[in-house]
Amino acid sequence: xxxxxxIDFTVYKETNVGLSGSIKKGCLHLESYVYGEDYDSxxxxxxxxxxxxxxxxxxxxxxxxxxxxxxxxxxxxSFLEDYDIHPKTSCF
Numbered sequence: 509x510x511x512x513x514x515i516d517f518t519v520y521k522e523t524n525v526g527l528s529g530s531i532k533k534g535c536l537h538l539e540s541y542v543y544g545e546d547y548d549s550x551x552x553x554x555x556x557x558x559x560x561x562x563x564x565x566x567x568x569x570x571x572x573x574x575x576x577x578x579x580x581x582x583x584x585x586s587f588l589e590d591y592d593i594h595p596k597t598s599c600f
Contacts, residue, residue: 512569519576527576529553536560536595540581551581555595563593 512531519527529538536555542548555563563572575583588595 512564517573519573520580527581531560533557534560536563538584538595549599552598553595554597555593559593559595562591563588566591 512534514530514532516530517528519529521528524543525541527538527540529536531537534557536553536559538553539550540552541550567575575587
């Protein structure tokens, strides 16, 4: 079992775009936002403990963050689909 303690982290934060998250009690939670002139979006990803464990058994937490910083959310969503990891999502 891979253990990552409870943490809060920021992947990137710009004026109108951001991605941050936390790991609490073994579950990963990500929050993204995009604010524009004609478009506002907030999206939340809630991973179960099992999906969090699976995710970090494929890539370390540090590698996961590096890839998010380089490819933003498109990389992550494709990666999750490829490895059959399905967090609960909600959009606002």
